[in-house]
Amino acid sequence: MNFKRMMTVVTVGATMFAGTVSAQAATSYARTKTVNVKHGSYYVANKRGKTYNFNGSTRKFRMKANHALKNYTKTTWTKTAQSYVTKNHKKQLYFYVVNAKTNVKGWVYAKDLKAGKNYQASSVKKTKSAPFYRAKSGKLVTISGKNSLLKLTNGKTLKTNLTYNRTKQRDVYLNGKKHHYYYVVSADNKLRGWIASDYLKAGKDYQMTGVSKLKATALIMAKAGKTYRLTGKNNAMHLTSARALSAKDNYTTTQARYIYMRNKKYRYYNISNTNGSVSGWVRSDYVKAGKHAVVTKQTSSSQKPTSTTKVTSHSSSRVVSSSSSSTSKPVTSSSSSVESVSSSSSSSVTSSSNSSSSSSTATAPVNDFAGKSVHAIYTGTSDYLYTSSDFTDANIASQSLKSDLGMQVYPNNERQMNFTTYALPVTLDGKNLYMKLSFPDLIDDGIYLDGVYQPGIGLYTGVVKPTDPSVRYDRPILPDSDWIYYYDGGFSVFRYDGTNWVQVS
Numbered sequence: 001m002n003f004k005r006m007m008t009v010v011t012v013g014a015t016m017f018a019g020t021v022s023a024q025a026a027t028s029y030a031r032t033k034t035v036n037v038k039h040g041s042y043y044v045a046n047k048r049g050k051t052y053n054f055n056g057s058t059r060k061f062r063m064k065a066n067h068a069l070k071n072y073t074k075t076t077w078t079k080t081a082q083s084y085v086t087k088n089h090k091k092q093l094y095f096y097v098v099n100a101k102t103n104v105k106g107w108v109y110a111k112d113l114k115a116g117k118n119y120q121a122s123s124v125k126k127t128k129s130a131p132f133y134r135a136k137s138g139k140l141v142t143i144s145g146k147n148s149l150l151k152l153t154n155g156k157t158l159k160t161n162l163t164y165n166r167t168k169q170r171d172v173y174l175n176g177k178k179h180h181y182y183y184v185v186s187a188d189n190k191l192r193g194w195i196a197s198d199y200l201k202a203g204k205d206y207q208m209t210g211v212s213k214l215k216a217t218a219l220i221m222a223k224a225g226k227t228y229r230l231t232g233k234n235n236a237m238h239l240t241s242a243r244a245l246s247a248k249d250n251y252t253t254t255q256a257r258y259i260y261m262r263n264k265k266y267r268y269y270n271i272s273n274t275n276g277s278v279s280g281w282v283r284s285d286y287v288k289a290g291k292h293a294v295v296t297k298q299t300s301s302s303q304k305p306t307s308t309t310k311v312t313s314h315s316s317s318r319v320v321s322s323s324s325s326s327t328s329k330p331v332t333s334s335s336s337s338v339e340s341v342s343s344s345s346s347s348s349v350t351s352s353s354n355s356s357s358s359s360s361t362a363t364a365p366v367n368d369f370a371g372k373s374v375h376a377i378y379t380g381t382s383d384y385l386y387t388s389s390d391f392t393d394a395n396i397a398s399q400s401l402k403s404d405l406g407m408q409v410y411p412n413n414e415r416q417m418n419f420t421t422y423a424l425p426v427t428l429d430g431k432n433l434y435m436k437l438s439f440p441d442l443i444d445d446g447i448y449l450d451g452v453y454q455p456g457i458g459l460y461t462g463v464v465k466p467t468d469p470s471v472r473y474d475r476p477i478l479p480d481s482d483w484i485y486y487y488d489g490g491f492s493v494f495r496y497d498g499t500n501w502v503q504v505s
Helices: 002-025 346-361
Strands: 035-044 050-056 061-068 077-087 090-099 105-109 113-115 125-134 139-146 149-157 164-174 177-186 192-196 200-202 212-221 226-233 236-244 251-261 264-273 279-283 287-289 309-311 338-340 374-378 384-386 396-400 405-409 415-418 421-428 431-437 447-449 459-462 482-487 490-496 501-503
Touching: 061 105, 149 192, 164 192, 212 264, 236 279, 396 431
Parallel strands: 459 482
Antiparallel strands: 035 077, 035 113, 050 061, 050 105, 077 090, 090 105, 125 164, 125 200, 139 149, 139 192, 164 177, 177 192, 212 251, 212 287, 226 236, 226 279, 251 264, 264 279, 309 338, 374 405, 374 447, 384 396, 384 431, 405 421, 415 421, 421 431, 482 490, 490 501
16 A cells, blocks of 8 residues: 555656656757858848857757847848748748857847848949039948948038039948948038938039139129129139129129039129129129110209209208208208209299209218217128218228228218218228218128128028027028128138038138
8 A cells, every 4th residue: 555655656756747847848949950051141120139049959959049139230140051940830940140240140030130231331442533512411421340340420411502522432231222422522621521422413513613804895684683792712612692783784794704503504794883882793694785875864944943952861860951042041961962943033043053052062060970880891892982972083092991891880870872872981990981882771782780680591691690699580590501700801601500500611
């Protein structure tokens, strides 16, 4: 009886032991023989996947994870062998792979990878220098490491309105796709690096030829447009809007040049109007050969006299007197454009006309340099300042007017001299002088008061930095917009990268 009980215990124990072995056997797998295959390149498709070590025989082995694929998304795996593993009565294909990084290898489920190279490249080839310009927004990159294991580091953003010269090229493989990369250097020598070729287009952008002299040619406006100020070098130039063309003005050109924009070649003329208030470069299709006839206004002898006095002025500081008598007191204002006709007998008309004429040419007692002056920067293209508001050659001052010049101006004392001329009192180097203007708005004449800026489509100009806290915007800022900040003796250019203003020159 005791013997039977002992046998029962032994039998039960043996059964329990057999159950433990069976449970452990469930974590073991069977697989086919390892077969060496032609080497192939792969990259990670499933970041949750892993590589494994196979321990044991093909009939019975265990899998132990040794690497997480999420740590190797920017590398290439090379397949050297394969085997089918039976799991839950299903066969799954596994590759034996070696990573481009040293000593990183193991077995991986085939569906966790995709065929193709990743972060690998061909050798660098030197090319003949060729110009390109930006086709779409992107960043230049620095490429380091071996061709089998690259590292790409983002650099500066590719800029518009600039030519890039390609000097090298290579193929870069990313996630199984081959990309042509160019090594480029910007024409202003401020940017360099590698960029995928589809971010560029062949051709020059914002470059110009030298100046060609022309025989003086008369021109008139063909369609609405503007003249431009050209700055920078021939291989990296900038266009700054200057003045609008007028359908009434006559222009003359003696110079021409070609400007390249997005691989298109445009002919430009350097023009100026008769009185020199408008000058700059204009595209040739905005003007045409011709000349407007000069119209001289004459007063008919049969015109009936009236008892009105017409004063063309726009300054609120003027005092205007109107009278119908030839014995009226002189007009005590700074206006020099007064037309007066008295209603009386024919003998007194002449006397009244003479009295009015002498009154209009008399020196105005108003002090043009009284009141508050404001610092300003001149960005136009005129050359002269005058000692008097009578803008004749005899009154040209010794101080020359040049672009980016700082001075004190008296905007409240600006006076209209005639239909197309305004006089602005200024102080330069301690001397009181006058500037000849064509528009009442100072900005239209290229004069920017401190803290003032003018917005435009893609271009802002003013005597204040875009980063100044005082600047307020009344419209969204377009990416790659430029801001020209003028100061005494020069200017700086800022560019908006979509988030911040960055100084580029």
